[in-house]
Amino acid sequence: MLLASFFGVVMGLVLGLTGAGGGILAVPALVLGLGWSMTAAAPVALFAVGSAAAVGAIDGLRHGLVRYRAALLIAALGAVFSPVGIYFAHQLPEKVLMILFSLLMVMVAGRMLRRERKDEGPSDHGHANWGQKNCMLDQQTGRFSWTAKCTATLAALGAVTGVVSGLLGVGGGFLIVPAFKQLTDVQMRGIIATSLMVISLISAIGVIGALHAGVRIDGLGVAFIASSIVGMIIGRKLCARVPARSLQVGFASVCLVVAGYMLLNAAL
Template sequence: MLLASFFGLLMGLIMGLTGAGGGILGVPALVLGLGLSMTTAAPVSLFAVGAAAAVGAIDGLRHGLVRYRAALLIALLGALFSPLGVFFAHQLPEKVLMVLFSALMVLVAWRMLRREQVEAGPSDHGAASWGQKNCMLNQQTGRFAWTTKCTATLAALGAVTGAVSGLLGVGGGFLIVPAFKQLTDVQMRGIVATSLMVISLISLVGVIGAFHAGVSIDAMGWVFIGASIVGMLVGRRLGSLIKAGVLQVGFASLCGVVAVGMLFNAFAPA
């Protein structure tokens, strides 16, 4: 139980510091640290990620940072495609899932290292000129201009996020944050808050799908979930004290190390 508390606290802490990125460490912590299988670890990780993300999303709603219409659209498509990911997770061999997860962690580390620094300005508007992004904020209302292009873009993002979430037991923040940054003119503080809301909603659907497939969470899993929520609260308080560049390099390095560990575990003799 002590080990479950430690890993849960660590995952929540990193999640709070990086704006959802730490969720990808949940499954490796449960598989490598606590000895769970991929299919058993996925719903525990999703539950922990979703609960911790909900804490951050509520804080973002209080400060008016969540693009809730966009979040609901992405979450809706994610909800439709998440069960598909859960289905394939139960069809694929354990070794294949571990290899896929390792590849995903390498991708996240690479994206984290090359992410440019963006400071939150006095408002949530970006500096892009009209038409440069798929989804643009109306400068008068501060809300998205819901064009066909914008709606289709966010729907596609939701579908991909949901499928990956169900398949590998991750919240999807590593997809949503860079995609929002690339496709919209929303500032980072609004992106992170919106991402946390989407993650909490999609994770809930993934957990329900896993329960429907017969997976249950034991006492150790609940301890992990509770500790992750505490870690998220602590991480959000410490975020302003640590430089973003240090966090990005540290998190990317940790992802690389864990990816190697997952590959080693996948091909280690039984």
């Protein structure tokens, strides 16, 4: 119980510090730290990540940063496609799931380590005038201009996020954040807040689907989930005091080490 609580706090802390994507450590914490199988760890990880993300999303809503219409659209498509991922998770061998998850962690680490070019962009409340993207903010209202192209883009993002979250038990922040940066003109603080809302919604849908399929969460799982919420709150308070680049490098390094260990376990 103590070990589960410790891993939960660490996962929530990382999620709070990184804003999104840190939840990818939840499954390795349960698989490597507590010896669970991938299929047993996935719903508990989703529940923990979703609960912790909800804390951050509520904070973002309070400050008017969440693009809630976009978040609801992405989550709705995630709800439709998440069961597809859950189905394949129960069909694939444990070793294959571990390899897929390890490769995913390597991909996330690579993106974190790559230095990004800083472009001047609009604020979170309009001034969308610095280069056409799929989803642009209206200068008058500060909201997305809901064109067919924008709607289709966000719907496709939701579908992919839903499948991946159901398959590997991750919230999908590592997909949503870079996609929003590439395809919209929302600033980073708005992207993170919106991502956390999507993660919380998609995770909740995935958990409901898993519970409906007969998965049960025991006392260790509950301790992990509760501790992750505590870690998230602490992380949100500390994130402004830690240099962003240090967070990225540290998080990426942890991902690479964990991915290597999971690949080794899969090979053995």
